[in-house]
Amino acid sequence: MNKIKKLDFDLLEKLLKDIEKPGRYINNEVGARSKSPEPASDFYNLISMALVFPDIYEVGMSNLGLQILYDIVNKHRDFTVERVFSPWIDFEEKLREQNVKIFSLENRIFLDCFDLIGFTVQHELLYTNILNILDLGGININSRHRRDKFPLVCAGGPAIVNPQPLSRFMDFFVVGDGEEVIISILERVKIYKCSSKDKEWFLKEISRLDGIYIPGFYKFHYFLDGSIESIKPGRKVRKAIVEDLNKFEIVQNPIIPNIKPVHDRFAVEIMRGCGRGCRFCQAGIIYRPVRKREVESLIRQSAAGIKNTGYDEISFLSLSSSDYSEIEHLLDKITSSLKSKRLSISLPSMRLDSFNLNLAELIQSGRKTGLTFAPEAGSQRMRDIINKNIKENEIIDCIKVAFSRGWEKIKLYFMIGLPFENDEDISQIVELIEKVIMTAEDGLSRKKLPRLKINISINAFCPKPFTPFQWVAQDNTASLDSKFNYILKNVPKRYINISWTDSRKSIIECALSRGNELVGEVIEGAWKSGARFDNWTDFFKFHVWEKEFRKAGLDISFFTTRGFADDEILPWDVIDIGVSKKFLLREYDRSKRYLRDQDKI
Amino acid sequence: MIDQKDTCETRIRFKFYKKDEFKYLSHLDIIRIIVRALSRAELEIKYSRGYNPKPKINFSPPTPLGIVSLAEYADVLLDGGIEENEFKKKVNLKLKPQMQITEAKKIMIKTDSLMNDIAISLYGFKLCTPSSGKNLLEEFYADIEGDLRAKSDFSRSIFDLKIISDKENSDIILLKLSGYAKIFKEENNEFFKFNNFYIFFGDWLKKYRINIESVEKEELFVVRENALKTPMEVI
Numbered sequence: 037m038n039k040i041k042k043l044d045f046d047l048l049e050k051l052l053k054d055i056e057k058p059g060r061y062i063n064n065e066v067g068a069r070s071k072s073p074e075p076a077s078d079f080y081n082l083i084s085m086a087l088v089f090p091d092i093y094e095v096g097m098s099n100l101g102l103q104i105l106y107d108i109v110n111k112h113r114d115f116t117v118e119r120v121f122s123p124w125i126d127f128e129e130k131l132r133e134q135n136v137k138i139f140s141l142e143n144r145i146f147l148d149c150f151d152l153i154g155f156t157v158q159h160e161l162l163y164t165n166i167l168n169i170l171d172l173g174g175i176n177i178n179s180r181h182r183r184d185k186f187p188l189v190c191a192g193g194p195a196i197v198n199p200q201p202l203s204r205f206m207d208f209f210v211v212g213d214g215e216e217v218i219i220s221i222l223e224r225v226k227i228y229k230c231s232s233k234d235k236e237w238f239l240k241e242i243s244r245l246d247g248i249y250i251p252g253f254y255k256f257h258y259f260l261d262g263s264i265e266s267i268k269p270g271r272k273v274r275k276a277i278v279e280d281l282n283k284f285e286i287v288q289n290p291i292i293p294n295i296k297p298v299h300d301r302f303a304v305e306i307m308r309g310c311g312r313g314c315r316f317c318q319a320g321i322i323y324r325p326v327r328k329r330e331v332e333s334l335i336r337q338s339a340a341g342i343k344n345t346g347y348d349e350i351s352f353l354s355l356s357s358s359d360y361s362e363i364e365h366l367l368d369k370i371t372s373s374l375k376s377k378r379l380s381i382s383l384p385s386m387r388l389d390s391f392n393l394n395l396a397e398l399i400q401s402g403r404k405t406g407l408t409f410a411p412e413a414g415s416q417r418m419r420d421i422i423n424k425n426i427k428e429n430e431i432i433d434c435i436k437v438a439f440s441r442g443w444e445k446i447k448l449y450f451m452i453g454l455p456f457e458n459d460e461d462i463s464q465i466v467e468l469i470e471k472v473i474m475t476a477e478d479g480l481s482r483k484k485l486p487r488l489k490i491n492i493s494i495n496a497f498c499p500k501p502f503t504p505f506q507w508v509a510q511d512n513t514a515s516l517d518s519k520f521n522y523i524l525k526n527v528p529k530r531y532i533n534i535s536w537t538d539s540r541k542s543i544i545e546c547a548l549s550r551g552n553e554l555v556g557e558v559i560e561g562a563w564k565s566g567a568r569f570d571n572w573t574d575f576f577k578f579h580v581w582e583k584e585f586r587k588a589g590l591d592i593s594f595f596t597t598r599g600f601a602d603d604e605i606l607p608w609d610v611i612d613i614g615v616s617k618k619f620l621l622r623e624y625d626r627s628k629r630y631l632r633d634q635d636k637i
Numbered sequence: 638m639i640d641q642k643d644t645c646e647t648r649i650r651f652k653f654y655k656k657d658e659f660k661y662l663s664h665l666d667i668i669r670i671i672v673r674a675l676s677r678a679e680l681e682i683k684y685s686r687g688y689n690p691k692p693k694i695n696f697s698p699p700t701p702l703g704i705v706s707l708a709e710y711a712d713v714l715l716d717g718g719i720e721e722n723e724f725k726k727k728v729n730l731k732l733k734p735q736m737q738i739t740e741a742k743k744i745m746i747k748t749d750s751l752m753n754d755i756a757i758s759l760y761g762f763k764l765c766t767p768s769s770g771k772n773l774l775e776e777f778y779a780d781i782e783g784d785l786r787a788k789s790d791f792s793r794s795i796f797d798l799k800i801i802s803d804k805e806n807s808d809i810i811l812l813k814l815s816g817y818a819k820i821f822k823e824e825n826n827e828f829f830k831f832n833n834f835y836i837f838f839g840d841w842l843k844k845y846r847i848n849i850e851s852v853e854k855e856e857l858f859v860v861r862e863n864a865l866k867t868p869m870e871v872i
C-alpha cells in the first residue's frame with residue numbers, strides 16, 4: 037500500500053513566504069471537512085479522492101458543482117475527498133524551486149498519494165493547467181505511462197463532453213451528472229484497491245456504468261485529409277443522468293472561503309437543463325433533460341443554508357432561472373422568511389421575455405445588484421437563426437420595467453461571428469444598444485441618470501460539440517476583429533462600457549473543443565512551452581498554440597474555420613449526449629431557412 | 638412582560654486573535670469572516686441609514702499578512718441586548734480555532750473609532766543569531782539604540798525597545814518593539830507598518846547576522862492622560 041505523505045506546516049510556511057494571497061493555500065474554512073487518513077489501518081479502508089479544479093482557488097470555490105461533489109463524497113463513510121486548485125504562477129515557481137509536490141488543501145496530502153484524481157473541467161482553455169497540476173504532483177501526464185494501480189486519473193465537467201483532446205492524459209472520463217456515478221466509481225475503486233486485480237479489470241468494470249468513457253478502449257482511423265474514417269468499437273457512451281434532483285438535498289453547509297471568491301454568496305441550483313433550444317448553446321443540450329427542484333423543500337433548505345453560512349446574498353442558479361415555474365413563490369417565501377436579515381437575491385440567468393414587474397419587485401428587496409440580459413444578436417433575423425426566441429419590443433419593454441423599478445446597472449451579452457451573419461446584423465447590434473440607452477434616458481430620473489451604467493459584453497461565436505451549429509465554420513479573426521471594431525466605433529460612448537474577448541482566444545477555444553485525439557499532442561506541446569491559464573488574457577499566448585499546431589502537423593483551421601460535412605464522423609460521436617445527431621441536423625437545417633422554432637418549454 | 642433588552646441595542650468591544658493558518662488572511666478577509674460569524678451566531682449588526690447602508694462594525698488597524706496577532710479589536714453595534722460572555726461564547730462557536738474572541742466588553746462611554754484611537758502597537762519577536770551570539774546581540778542593541786535615538790526619523794516611532802533573554806536558549810533574545818503610531822501618523826499620514834521595521838533594521842540585521850522569528854502583534858494601546866491603556870481599559 038502506498039504510504040500517505042503530507043506536507044508539514046513548517047514547510048508550508050516556508051513556501052508561503054512572499055506569496056500573493058497565501059490564503060489560497062491554507063484550508064481550514066468553515067465547512068471544509070476532512071477525514072484524517074490516520075491511523076493507517078483506518079486509511080486502508082478509506083478511499084481517497086482528490087477533487088481538482090484546474091483554476092485558482094477563488095474561481096474554483098465559486099463553482100457549485102465542486103461543492104456538491106465534495107458534500108456527497110465526504111458524506112460517505114468509506115470515502116474521503118480533498119480539494120486541489122491550480123497554484124498561481126508564483127506558488128508554482130516556489131513548488132518547483134523547492135522541489136515540493138502539489139498537495140491537497142485539507143490534509144496537505146501530496147497529489148500522487150490519492151487513489152483517484154478527478155478533474156472538474158469547466159473550460160477548454162484550462163486544459164494546460166490540468167497537465168501542469170499532474171506534473172506538479174509528480175505524476176506522468178500520459179495515461180499509458182502510468183502503469184501503477186494508483187493514482188487513477190479522470191476528468192468530468194462541461195468541457196470534456198468531447199473527451200478526445202484530453203484522451204491521452206486520462207484513464208477515463210465521466211460525462212454527465214456526477215452525483216450518482218461518482219459513488220459507483222468509488223465503490224469500484226474500493227474493490228480494486230483491496231484486490232490483486234489490474235487496471236484493465238477496473239476500467240472494464242466501470243465501463244459498464246453510464247457516463248464512463250475509456251479512451252484506451254477505442255480506436256480512431258483517419259482519412260488522409262484528417263477527418264475520421266471510423267471509430268471502433270461503435271458502442272456509444274451514454275451520458276450519466278440524475279433523474280430526480282430532489283434525491284439530493286442542496287448543499288446547506290458549503291465550504292465558506294476564507295478569502296474572497298469570485299462569487300461570494302450562497303448558491304442554490306433550482307433547475308438543471310434548459311429547454312429553450314438556442315442553437316449555439318452547448319449547455320442547453322448537454323444538461324438536458326430539464327429537471328427542477330421541488331419548491332417547498334427548496335425554500336426550507338435555502339433558508340437553512342443562509343442560516344448556516346451567514347451569507348447575505350443568495351443566488352438561484354439554473355440556465356434560465358425565470359423559467360422556473362414557481363419562481364415568484366420561491367422568491368416571495370425566501371424574502372419573507374428571512375425578512376430581518378439583509379438578504380439580497382440574484383438570478384444570474386434571467387430571461388428578458390419572462391421578466392415581469394413582480395419579479396423585479398422581489399429582487400429589488402435586496403441590494404441593488406445589476407441585471408443581466410442576453411439578447412445575443414441585434415437583428416430579428418439573426419435571433420431567428422439562432423432560435424433566441426425574443427422580439428425587440430419585448431427586450432425594450434423589459435428594460436423599461438427594470439429602469440422604472442430603479443435599476444441603474446444592466447449588462448447585455450451579444451455574440452458576433454454567428455452563422456449566416458451579414459453587415460446588417462452587426463449594425464443592428466449598435467441600433468439595439470442605442471434604443472436601450474434611449475429607454476434608460478426616458479425611464480430614469482435626472483438624479484439617477486448620471487449613475488446609469490450599461491455593460492456590453494461582446495463574444496466571438498464558437499461552434500461547440502452537440503449543438504445544432506457543431507458543423508458550422510467559425511468566423512476568422514480578421515472578420516471578427518473588424519466586426520467588433522465597427523461596433524466599438526459606432527456605439528454611443530456615454531454610459532457604455534464595452535468588453536470583448538480576444539478573437540484569437542476564441543479560435544483556440546474552438547480548436548480545442550472541436551478537436552480530435554491528435555490535438556492532445558498540441559496541448560502537451562503548448563504546456564511544455566509554458567502555456568498555462570490560457571483563459572486569462574494576460575497569459576494567453578497565441579503564437580505558442582500556433583507553433584504547436586504546426587509542430588504536430590495539424591492545421592488550426594481544420595478544426596475552426598472549416599465547415600464540417602453533415603455526414604462526417606465527429607470526434608465526439610463516441611458520446612451519446614441524449615440528443616440525436618438527426619435532431620441537431622434538423623435544427624441546423626431550420627436555421628438555414630431562417631425558421632424560428634416554437635418555444636419548447 | 639416585555640423584555641426591555643430586546644428593544645435596545647448593545648455596543649460591544651471585543652478582542653480576538655488570528656494565528657496559525659489564519660495569519661495568512663488579510664484584514665479584509667478577517668472582517669468578512671467576523672461579520673459572517675456574527676450572522677451565523679444570529680446576532681444582528683445594526684446598519685447605517687442612507688442609500689448605501691453599512692454595518693456598524695469597525696476594526697483596529699490592519700496587521701500585516703503573515704503575522705500572528707493576539708490583539709485584534711472590533712467595536713460592533715448590535716440590535717438587542719446580550720451579555721458579554723454570552724456574546725463571546727456564541728461567536729466563538731461559529732469561528733475556527735485559529736481565530737477566537739478572548740475578551741468582550743460592553744462600551745459604556747462615547748469612544749472614538751478604534752482606527753483613530755489606537756496609538757501604539759506592540760510587537761514581540763525573537764532575534765536569533767546563528768551561534769553563541771549573546772555579546773553580538775548586546776552589541777547590536779547598543780548600536781541600534783544609539784543610532785535610533787540619535788539620527789533616525791524612525792526613532793520617533795519607536796516607543797520602547799526592550800530586550801528580554803529567552804530562558805531556555807541564551808542565543809535567542811526577545812525584543813519588544815512598539816510603534817509609536819501617533820507621531821508616525823502625523824508625519825507620513827500613514828500607520829505604523831511592521832514592514833517599515835524590516836526596511837529600517839535590514840542593514841543591522843544583516844550586519845549582525847540576525848534572523849527575526851515568531852513575530853506577533855501582542856497588544857494595542859491608546860493614550861489617556863499621558864498614560865498607555867489597553868482598548869479594554871478605557872470603555
Ligand code: SF4
Nearest residue numbers: 310312314317320355
Ligand atoms: S436560454 Fe438559450 S442560451 Fe440560455 S441556456 Fe437555454 S438554450 Fe442556452
